[in-house]
Amino acid sequence: MGGAGGAKEELGVVESREWYLSAYAPDGVPTSEHLKLRTLSLSLGPDSIPDQHAAVKLLWISVDPYLRSRMTGQEEGLYFPQFELNQVLIGVGIGRVIRSKSSEFAEGDIVINLFSPIAEYSVVPNASLRKIDADPTSKISLPDYLSSLGVPGFTAWVGIVVLGNPKPGSNVYISAAAGGVGMVAGQLAKLKGCRVIGSTGSDEKVKLLKEEFGYDDAFNYNKETDFDAALSKYFPNGIDIYFENVGGKMLEAVLNHVNHGARIPVCGMISQYNKRWTEREGVRNLLNIVGKEVKMQGFLLGSYFDRFGDFMEEMVGHVKQGKIHSKHKIYNGIESFLESFASLFSSSNSGKVVIQVV
Amino acid sequence: MGGAGGAKEELGVVESREWYLSAYAPDGVPTSEHLKLRTLSLSLGPDSIPDQHAAVKLLWISVDPYLRSRMTGQEEGLYFPQFELNQVLIGVGIGRVIRSKSSEFAEGDIVINLFSPIAEYSVVPNASLRKIDADPTSKISLPDYLSSLGVPGFTAWVGIVVLGNPKPGSNVYISAAAGGVGMVAGQLAKLKGCRVIGSTGSDEKVKLLKEEFGYDDAFNYNKETDFDAALSKYFPNGIDIYFENVGGKMLEAVLNHVNHGARIPVCGMISQYNKRWTEREGVRNLLNIVGKEVKMQGFLLGSYFDRFGDFMEEMVGHVKQGKIHSKHKIYNGIESFLESFASLFSSSNSGKVVIQVV
Numbered sequence: 229m230g231g232a233g234g235a236k237e238e239l240g241v242v243e244s245r246e247w248y249l250s251a252y253a254p255d256g257v258p259t260s261e262h263l264k265l266r267t268l269s270l271s272l273g274p275d276s277i278p279d280q281h282a283a284v285k286l287l288w289i290s291v292d293p294y295l296r297s298r299m300t301g302q303e304e305g306l307y308f309p310q311f312e313l314n315q316v317l318i319g320v321g322i323g324r325v326i327r328s329k330s331s332e333f334a335e336g337d338i339v340i341n342l343f344s345p346i347a348e349y350s351v352v353p354n355a356s357l358r359k360i361d362a363d364p365t366s367k368i369s370l371p372d373y374l375s376s377l378g379v380p381g382f383t384a385w386v387g388i389v390v391l392g393n394p395k396p397g398s399n400v401y402i403s404a405a406a407g408g409v410g411m412v413a414g415q416l417a418k419l420k421g422c423r424v425i426g427s428t429g430s431d432e433k434v435k436l437l438k439e440e441f442g443y444d445d446a447f448n449y450n451k452e453t454d455f456d457a458a459l460s461k462y463f464p465n466g467i468d469i470y471f472e473n474v475g476g477k478m479l480e481a482v483l484n485h486v487n488h489g490a491r492i493p494v495c496g497m498i499s500q501y502n503k504r505w506t507e508r509e510g511v512r513n514l515l516n517i518v519g520k521e522v523k524m525q526g527f528l529l530g531s532y533f534d535r536f537g538d539f540m541e542e543m544v545g546h547v548k549q550g551k552i553h554s555k556h557k558i559y560n561g562i563e564s565f566l567e568s569f570a571s572l573f574s575s576s577n578s579g580k581v582v583i584q585v586v
Numbered sequence: 587m588g589g590a591g592g593a594k595e596e597l598g599v600v601e602s603r604e605w606y607l608s609a610y611a612p613d614g615v616p617t618s619e620h621l622k623l624r625t626l627s628l629s630l631g632p633d634s635i636p637d638q639h640a641a642v643k644l645l646w647i648s649v650d651p652y653l654r655s656r657m658t659g660q661e662e663g664l665y666f667p668q669f670e671l672n673q674v675l676i677g678v679g680i681g682r683v684i685r686s687k688s689s690e691f692a693e694g695d696i697v698i699n700l701f702s703p704i705a706e707y708s709v710v711p712n713a714s715l716r717k718i719d720a721d722p723t724s725k726i727s728l729p730d731y732l733s734s735l736g737v738p739g740f741t742a743w744v745g746i747v748v749l750g751n752p753k754p755g756s757n758v759y760i761s762a763a764a765g766g767v768g769m770v771a772g773q774l775a776k777l778k779g780c781r782v783i784g785s786t787g788s789d790e791k792v793k794l795l796k797e798e799f800g801y802d803d804a805f806n807y808n809k810e811t812d813f814d815a816a817l818s819k820y821f822p823n824g825i826d827i828y829f830e831n832v833g834g835k836m837l838e839a840v841l842n843h844v845n846h847g848a849r850i851p852v853c854g855m856i857s858q859y860n861k862r863w864t865e866r867e868g869v870r871n872l873l874n875i876v877g878k879e880v881k882m883q884g885f886l887l888g889s890y891f892d893r894f895g896d897f898m899e900e901m902v903g904h905v906k907q908g909k910i911h912s913k914h915k916i917y918n919g920i921e922s923f924l925e926s927f928a929s930l931f932s933s934s935n936s937g938k939v940v941i942q943v944v
Contacts, residue, residue, distance in 0.1 A: 297877070475873060489889075497873045510868015515833060515855045517884035519655070524882045526875035531847075 239283075239327060244270045246347030247565050249311045252301025255504050257573050262299065263317075263566045270349050277329045280354050284323035284339060289346055290374040291559070291568045291581040292408070295319060296501045317346040317565075320379055322360065322370055330354045340373055348562055348585065367548050375554040375580035376547055377540065379529065380408035384471075385539045386532045387493035388416045391525055392469040396421030399463055401482065403449075404473035404498055406433040406555075407572075408580030411441050413471045415552045418442050422469070425462045427478070429575025436578050440553060450575070455481035469493075472524075475500045476509035483516045492524040502573060555579030597641075597685060602628045604705030605923050607669045610659025613862050615931050620657065621675075621924050628707050635687045638712050642681035642697060647704055648732040649917070649926045649939040650766070653677060654859045675704040675923075678737055680718065680728055688712045698731055706920055706943065725906050733912040733938035734905055735898065737887065738766035742829075743897045744890045745851035746774045749883055750827040754779030757821055759840065761807075762831035762856055764791040764913075765930075766938030769799050771829045773910045776800050780827070783820045785836070787933025794936050798911060808933070813839035827851075830882075833858040834867035841874045850882040860931060913937030 245267050253262045272283045298311045311317060321344030325337040332354050333339065339357040344350065360373055368377065375381060387409075388394060400417040404410045405426025414437065417424045426437045426446040437446035445462060452458040459467070459481055466487035472479060475497025482492070500508045517524060546552040557577045559568040562585050571577050603625050611620045630641045656669045669675060679702030683695040690712050691697065697715040702708065718731055726735065733739060745767075746752060758775040762768045763784025772795065775782045784795045784804040795804035803820060810816040817825070817839055824845035830837060833855025840850070858866045875882060904910040915935045917926040920943050929935050 479872070480868075494872075494876050496876055500873050505871045505873070508870040508873070510838075510870045511872055512866040512868045513863045514837070514852075514869055515858050515863070515866070517882065518852050518854055519884070519886070521884050521886055521889060523884075524875065526877070526879050526881075528877070528879055531879060 239272050241269050241271050241273075242349050244268050244347050244349040245562050246345060247317045247562070248314055249299060249317060250314065252299060252310070252313070254300050254302060255507070256502050257570050258296070258299055258566075259570075260566060263569070265563060265565070268347075270351070272327055272349065272351070274327070277327055277351055280330050281351055282325045282330060282333050282339075282354060282357060283327040283349065283351050284341070284344075284357070285326050286321050286323045286344065286346075286348055286350070286562070286585045287338075288322040288370055288374060289344070289562070289565070289583040289585060290320040290378065290380075291565070291572065291583060292319065292379065293496060293498050293501065293572050295569065296573075302504075318343050319346050320344060320374060321346070322373060323350075325357075333357060333359070338370070340378070342379070346562070346565060367550070368544070371556045371558070371580070371582050371584075372547060372554055374582050375408055375556060376412050376552050377543055380580055381412045381543055382529055382532075382536065382539050383409045383495055384412035384416055385543065386527055386529065386535070387471050387495050388413050388420070388469070389542075390532065390535065391493035391527060392417070392471065392491050394420040394422050394469060398422040398468040399465055399487070400424045400469045400471070401459075401463065401467050402426045402443075402471045402473070403478055404428070405437055405443065405446060406441075406578050407473065409495060410471070410473060411437075411555060411579060412552060414443050415441055415546075417469070417471075419546065419551060427458075433578050436555065440555065449478070456484055459485045466490075471495065472497065474498055476511070480509075480511045480513055483511070483513045483522070486516065486520045486522050488520050490520060490522045492522060494524060494526040498573070557581045559583045561585065597630050599627050599629050599631075600707050602626050602705050602707040603920050604674045604703060605920070606672055606674050607657055608672065610657060610668070610671070612658050612660060613865070614860050615928050616654070616657055616924075617928075618924060621927070623921060623923070626705075628709070630685055630707065630709070632685070635685055635709055637687050639687050639709055640683050640691050640697075640712060640715060641685040641707065641709050642699070642702075642715070643684050644679050644681045644702065644704075644706055644708070644920070644943045645696075646680040646728055646732060647702070647920070647923065647941040647943060648678040648736065648738075649923070649930065649941060650677065650737065651854060651856050651859065651930050653927065654931075660862070676701050677704050678702060678732060679704070680731060681708075683715075691715060691717070696728070698736070700737070704920070704923060725908070726902070729914045729916070729938070729940050729942075730905060730912055732940050733766055733914060734770050734910050735901055738938055739770045739901055739910075740887055740890075740894065740897050741767045741853055742770035742774055743901065744885055744887065744893070745829050745853050746771050746778070746827070747900075748890065748893065749851035749885060750775070750829065750849050752778040752780050752827060756780045756826040757823055757845070758782045758827045758829070759817075759821065759825050760784045760801075760829045760831070761836055762786065763795055763801065763804060764799075764936050765831065767853060768829070768831060769795075769913060769937060770910060772801050773799055773904075775827070775829075776802075777904065777909060785816075791936050794913065798913065807836070814842055817843045824848075829853065830855065832856055834869070838867075838869045838871055841869070841871045841880075844874065844878045844880050846878050848878060848880045850880060852882060852884040856931070915939045917941045919943065
């Protein structure tokens with residue numbers, strides 16, 4: 229009950245645009261045949277908000293590769309369940325509370341929602357909201373909460389710090405290195421004293437990795453005809469940690485260069501997302517993990533939420549001290565969701581892809 | 587100096603047959619073109635034995651699949667280094683000390699050597715020998731030291747107990763289940779309260795798994811046209827631990843049936859040993875390890891030697907109490923090495939393959 233209820237009685241029915249899935253896309257990059265925008269009328273009057281709920285106006289959306297796995301229509305045991313057809317899409321969002329039926333949140337609060345409807349306005353339970361300290365004097369911007377301090381940053385931290393066990397001098401290879409997760413993973417490994425090499429999809433991003441994110445070296449995988457030869461060149465002393473974002477032929481090449489006891493935290497395999505599994509590239513040299521005693525481990529953030537506090541403590545420090553930088557590729561307006569999502573699979577982006585909704 | 591030196595002054599030059607590698611075999615099952623037997627004259631007189639060495643007459647040889655990886659001539663980072671051409675082969679052997687230049691060993695001692703020349707007689711450093719308590723009243727036979735109490739048993743124990751983390755009720759799948767490692771792995775998992783299913787290459791061995799080794803169920807993979815369908819049938823509740831001995835298509839099928847948090851200790855991949863890596867079966871669904879947070883870990887015994895005492899304590903208890911049985915496929919005479927080794931890749935054997943040399 230109560231809280232800020234009634235402060236904006238004039239707030240009534242709004243037009244809210246939202247994205248939904250109209251057809252599953254078992255392979256290929258989803259198009260406007262699959263992802264559609266529609267406008268709904270939504271009542272935000274005080275009687276329309278249930279107790280312990282809030283009405284939220286969306287400010288920022290995080291555009292993430294893992295969403296692809298929820299659009300195939302095929303249960304592969306991947307991440308989260310499939311999106312339901314004709315239901316609004318769900319992603320990580322930052323919004324402003326515009327009406328609250330709870331003492332926990334007040335109008336004007338800036339909140340993050342890991343399961344936010346990709347809709348201009350939504351009415352959601354308190355339990356899915358967490359308040360963000362939107363201090364204007366802080367060195368932390370709102371999109372930082374979707375990158376270094378958000379899901380990509382936490383993903384990078386779990387992979388590098390928790391599973392990677394980095395030591396000073398460890399040879400670390402990050403694929404998809406200029407993406408939202410990769411850019412943080414590489415910077416974290418550098419902070420642990422590692423030698424860090426990244427691969428990415430354009431010369432411009434190679435430059436970014438070396439000049440802005442402090443990678444020791446980087447290469448454009450589109451220019452390498454032989455990944456094996458590239459890794460021989462960049463890792464004369466082998467690979468101790470491979471932060472796996474890509475899969476397929478790149479993983480196969482890496483397995484020919486792993487050192488004894490190497491760790492491969494597997495965050496995702498973006499090169500394989502748009503193919504049915506039987507069409508994916510097979511990895512033929514898995515036997516190498518025996519002789520080199522490699523540990524390859526898939527992970528999802530849900531299993532590490534008990535470490536979120538540790539992560540935030542460490543990462544807020546790094547961000548405030550300017551030791552971890554984030555680059556954001558910002559699309560504008562909720563209507564840009566399809567374009568921004570498709571861009572994830574084109575290697576055209578640098579940094580974390582986000583949408584500034586308003 | 588000294589020890590039993592001089593007790594058998596009459597022991598002079600012996601004729602000793604030994605196996606050596608005359609050519610590498612990059613693919614296929616090695617034949618008499620690659621593995622050859624020769625006879626050497628070996629002096630075992632007291633002046634021929636260096637200090638801290640012993641002369642050993644070989645009694646038993648362990649015939650193991652991993653030896654294949656030392657015969658390819660290709661450094662793949664697998665297990666041990668390649669055998670040198672024209673040098674005697676090395677395997678795990680049990681022998682009797684026939685002359686000693688050390689107070690640690692006396693004539694007549696029964697010893698095990700993890701790096702034994704596959705030769706009727708050899709002169710080896712003490713450091714590679716460990717005495718076996720060959721107590722005739724014990725329930726432990728000499729070949730047990732090459733199976734449940736030897737390298738295969740320790741391998742099974744590391745995979746199941748150390749890496750597999752078995753719980754009562756865990757669903758455990760063992761491939762190559764009637765082999766030297768598999769038979770112990772399955773019995774260990776049963777002792778931990780798991781539900782254990784094995785696959786093997788003949789109906790006779792299926793029977794063995796169920797009737798002698800206590801598997802809950804087992805199937806003949808040669809009769810299954812669709813591994814995926816077979817696993818659906820035998821694992822309606824999914825797989826929690828897969829003890830990986832096989833690789834290729836079987837691993838791929840398993841990855842479609844893993845439960846959340848499944849463990850895959852990777853002991854070896856026998857289906858892949860006789861192929862060059864680029865010809866091996868690619869595994870296309872590795873992406874499943876992300877969504878199911880699977881931990882796949884290659885292991886070699888060398889990294890677990892500090893646990894050998896724990897293993898022996900547990901396993902000697904099991905063997906003496908009749909809780910772990912071993913079956914041995916015994917070949918006779920050192921001349922049978924090639925035949926016995928080739929048999930490992932034919933699915934014609936049940937149990938641990940050993941040679942009784944004399």
